[in-house]
Amino acid sequence: MAKTDEREKFYVTTPIYYVNDKPHVGSAYTTIAADVLARLHRQIGHDVLFLTGTAEHGSKIAQSAEKAGKEPQDFVDEVSAQFSLAWDTLNIAPDDFIRTTEPRHEKNVVAFFNKLKDSGKVYEGDYEGLYCIGCEAFKKESELVDGLCPLHKTKPDLVKEKNWFFKLSDYTEQLKDRISNNDIQILPKERKNEILSFLEQGLEDITISRRTAKFAIPLPWDPEQTIYVWLDELFNYCSAVGYTDDQEKFQQYWPADLHLVGKDIIKFHCIYWPALLLAIGEKPPKAVYAHGFFTVNGQKISKTLGNVIDPVEWAQKYSPDAVRYFLLREVPFGQDGDISEEKFVARYNGDLANGLGNLFSRLTNMVELYLDGDAGEYPQSPKDLSAATEDFANLNFSEGLVKIWEAIAWANQLIDKSKPWELNKTEPEKVKELLLQLVALLYDIALRLSPIMPEISNKIRVALETEKITKAEPLFARK
Numbered sequence: 215m216a217k218t219d220e221r222e223k224f225y226v227t228t229p230i231y232y233v234n235d236k237p238h239v240g241s242a243y244t245t246i247a248a249d250v251l252a253r254l255h256r257q258i259g260h261d262v263l264f265l266t267g268t269a270e271h272g273s274k275i276a277q278s279a280e281k282a283g284k285e286p287q288d289f290v291d292e293v294s295a296q297f298s299l300a301w302d303t304l305n306i307a308p309d310d311f312i313r314t315t316e317p318r319h320e321k322n323v324v325a326f327f328n329k330l331k332d333s334g335k336v337y338e339g340d341y342e343g344l345y346c347i348g349c350e351a352f353k354k355e356s357e358l359v360d361g362l363c364p365l366h367k368t369k370p371d372l373v374k375e376k377n378w379f380f381k382l383s384d385y386t387e388q389l390k391d392r393i394s395n396n397d398i399q400i401l402p403k404e405r406k407n408e409i410l411s412f413l414e415q416g417l418e419d420i421t422i423s424r425r426t427a428k429f430a431i432p433l434p435w436d437p438e439q440t441i442y443v444w445l446d447e448l449f450n451y452c453s454a455v456g457y458t459d460d461q462e463k464f465q466q467y468w469p470a471d472l473h474l475v476g477k478d479i480i481k482f483h484c485i486y487w488p489a490l491l492l493a494i495g496e497k498p499p500k501a502v503y504a505h506g507f508f509t510v511n512g513q514k515i516s517k518t519l520g521n522v523i524d525p526v527e528w529a530q531k532y533s534p535d536a537v538r539y540f541l542l543r544e545v546p547f548g549q550d551g552d553i554s555e556e557k558f559v560a561r562y563n564g565d566l567a568n569g570l571g572n573l574f575s576r577l578t579n580m581v582e583l584y585l586d587g588d589a590g591e592y593p594q595s596p597k598d599l600s601a602a603t604e605d606f607a608n609l610n611f612s613e614g615l616v617k618i619w620e621a622i623a624w625a626n627q628l629i630d631k632s633k634p635w636e637l638n639k640t641e642p643e644k645v646k647e648l649l650l651q652l653v654a655l656l657y658d659i660a661l662r663l664s665p666i667m668p669e670i671s672n673k674i675r676v677a678l679e680t681e682k683i684t685k686a687e688p689l690f691a692r693k
């Protein structure tokens with residue numbers, strides 16, 4: 215069938231999050247970044263599909279449901295709804311939200327596994343290994359620290375069971391080639407090097423089923439076993455675009471243009487996932503971008519330490535756009551970095567209230583006072599900020615924001631220096647020229663910020679687009 219939409223497409227995804235707990239600042243981070251890219255590409259006129267969702271199968275979830283004294287399905291329904299609500303609160307607007315317990319996904323996973331079996335790359339064997347339920351993954355002895363999983367600080371279970379395996383080892387060379395020549399782009403380059411050096415050691419086959427896992431999809435050809443949750447989860451990227459049920463949609467959007475992930479899950483996305491897709495005859499994703507990890511006041515974020523940040527609480531206390539700004543501004547995307555409420559408040563007051571907010575208040579005030587609220591036709595903006603937009607498109611969010619805030623500081627200083635409140639007495643024409651230039655700059659800034667701060671951007675544009683501009687309400691109340 216002919217393609218009905220000839221626009222360039224942009225299919226961007228986030229990991230689907232475990233519903234063992236409410237949203238975390240880490241999951242908010244990935245999802246905000248994806249939302250920014252989706253908004254930016256929509257602005258450019260691309261046919262965007264932004265997918266996020268929740269991972270709801272497996273032992274970890276079953277255990278959390280039991281702890282909460284709930285039936286697993288009731289439990290996952292509740293927590294998944296909290297994720298949707300959290301994204302809403304943070305002005306995140308995905309085009310689709312997939313849940314692994316939905317029939318549309320389960321049916322696609324079964325089709326995927328049947329195809330995998332037909333590929334001849336699947337065999338039966340015995341497996342003995344150490345399984346970390348927190349990671350939902352087998353661990354090698356060498357990956358443990360003092361016998362514990364370094365991420366979860368728990369002792370993995372010794373598991374000895376009959377499993378089905380996937381011949382991942384057959385893909386070492388092919389993946390090396392595809393990754394080295396950027397057929398599958400891995401970013402930033404540190405992560406690409408990490409994956410390439412992992413491939414240098416040669417790949418081992420992986421298990422694709424579990425005998426003892428609860429609350430998971432039965433393996434179609436051996437229902438005593440269940441499908442390994444990570445593979446069930448990875449396939450969400452294909453089920454959401456209609457792998458078995460909507461060929462036209464699948465052709466339109468697959469392969470994904472960008473999987474955004476945290477650096478802890480790159481092996482799954484850069485090795486297992488492309489190899490599985492190649493085995494079933496589908497294209498691997500075009501790019502995987504891994505961001506870094508946050509610490510809080512220099513410490514790992516953990517419930518035991520009591521330093522968990524609730525992104526929704528921050529959004530309600532300050533404002534959703536301020537949270538979006540802070541997370542993308544504070545740490546260069548791709549690197550690890552430290553955050554805290556103190557740092558957030560410093561940027562909130564400094565960059566937002568005293569920087570952008572102040573410029574907006576003074577400008578609208580002065581246009582009302584000195585131009586009778588009439589900004590008329592704006593001239594061209596005195597600063598070219600297209601490089602900031604390019605930074606955003608390349609996921610250099612922090613750098614782009616620095617460029618915009620340099621322009622904000624420049625504008626605020628120009629106002630301080632030229633003192634329109636005095637100049638207006640002698641040279642009102644000069645004041646008019648200055649204010650119109652600054653209004654043009656602020657309007658351009660608002661447009662460029664709209665993917666990152668959609669609500670604030672909209673407030674600024676609406677205020678500047680009215681025929682009679684009046685002194686506006688502050689954008690950010692100082693804290």
Ligand code: MSP
Pocket residue numbers: 228229230231232233238239240241243244269447448449450475476477478479506507508509515
């Ligand atoms: N279910 C899998 C993903 C399957 S995708 C096919 C999973 N879920 S998760 O809920 O554990 O994901 C959490 C996400 O939050 C990961 O992307 C992880 O990198 C991110 N973060 C968790 N802690 C983090 C920080 N301290 N800092 C930044 N991001 C971190 O993995």
